[in-house]
Amino acid sequence: MSSVLIVFKKELREVVRDRRTLIAIGLAALATPLIMTVISQLATKTATQTYTVGYSGEIPIGLDVLLQATGLKLERVADPATAARQQVDIGVVFQTAQVDEYYDPTRQSAQIADTRLQTVLGRYEAAKAEAALRERGVDPGVLHPLPIKAHPLSSPIKAAGNAFLSFFLPYILITMVLTGGLSAALDSSAGERERKTLESLLLTPAPRSRILIGKILAISTISLVAAIAAIGSMLLALTQIALPGAEGASSRITLTPLAAGVMVWLAILLAGTFSSLTLALGTLAKNFRQGQAYATPLYFITIFPASIILFIPDFNPNLVYYLIPILNAVLVLRDAIVHNTVAWPALGVTSASLVVAGVICWLAALRLFTREALLVRS
């Protein structure tokens, strides 16, 4: 049997018997749908929640019905401005020719109530204006000399779902590929030194490069399993829960086969690169704990590119940006999810970039793994 396969099988067997890694994978698989469910519940609650409007003065006829239909409950108060600080969500003073609104922008409930109030008042004003024009025999169409009729090229609800997925999926993929195999990587490198098995391993005639490849393959497998478990459970959860969309419609988010294929391909490349990298860092460390300290900055470095999609959703860089590992994977995955297309040059550059990064990390790990200092320091 090849020494690569021997090491691979042994490492996998150890991981399967290691509670830490199994618990991490299990928790990820359970936590993701749980988070999705909580987000869904919160979104639904926010969409259907009733907010309180503290008011004084006389409400224009018909407006009270409109406000209550939009989830705004009216409550008469002595001083709307004071009440808007805590007692109610917003305060409104109805005057003969004006409506004064008081709200605290730091409160989310006040922001939502404000948006609803503005919408209702806008419609009320438009209805009143149209009625007045009709009374005078004027076509209300004069109010809209250039009406816009929108023709969305895809479902706005679907687009919202895709936008949600385009952030969360790369984020979970990268996080799980990194963290899923981290414990195994450190156990397989720093752990060998800590429990003093490294010297015996290096005494075997098996070439060190093959030992290292066996370890990297095993760690990559664990990373992939962790990532697929987390994403699979997330997608499963998304088929069961609905995120509320505009106009009361709800959306169910699904991943297209193309996006799923791109995701698996990128996960394989990322797993290879991260495995080599974490193994190299673990080889530098004298023990598991020191390895964890070395690996901690990786969380920030890897999560930052995923956050770009959150802050700049329409970030459309040129091909040079696709040379940057991790960022390129996030961008390709976003395009596959949002537009259901793959720009093959971008995918090619991304794949080449990740392969080169993986090879560099592997060479670094091999160099560290063959240093005499590896044994002398331990």
Place this chain on the structure above:
Amino acid sequence: MSPAAVTVDRLEKTLGKNKVLRGISLEANAGEIFGLLGPNGAGKTTTLRVICTLLAPESGSVKVLGFDTLSAPEEVRRRVGVVTADIGVYPRLSARENITYFAQLSGVPDGELKQRVGAVIDRLGMESFANQRADSLSSGQKQKVAIGRAIVHDPEVLMFDEPTSNLDVLASREIREFMVESRGRGRCVIFSTHVLHDAERLCDRVTILHEGSVVATGSTAEVRGRHRDLEDAFLELVL
């Protein structure tokens, strides 16, 4: 006379800023227990690590059964088994799985694997705990696993580096008996220790190292010379 199993010729080695070995030479033969003696820091472990190819010689040369450690390290490792004081084993594998893993990496053919591992378990008296996970074994049992993995590929040269330093009296005696048995099988046994009493009882020939240099070499009787025991001779040489 057959050539020596292990030949170390004018070996020098620096680790960091420390010159650890200063031109040492020695020869160990098949069918003998060769003692590598010296106080802590004398260079015993470094010498063994160069012999088994874990460290490269800075100058000088080391040959194991005719194979140079620099030009044919894998051939050397195929013929060497090392037991150290650090009895690290894979805790989540059983004793049998630990030995099997090293047998596979040492090139034992798949067809012979089960029989070879079983024979080692029999020889070391490990039947009662062979299928137990290594993290539940005692120090003595772990040491047997460490010996098992070092001999499962049937090496012609066996090196023991302070093998009894972490063991109780009973386990230490079993190690000594194993070394004697290996000598009887015609193996070259190199025994590195600072416990001179053990060396005097077991070794056919010894080399004493001090601060990276050989200060005495010869049969145990020759090195002891006019002194009451090896310890007295050693103290006179290094003080």
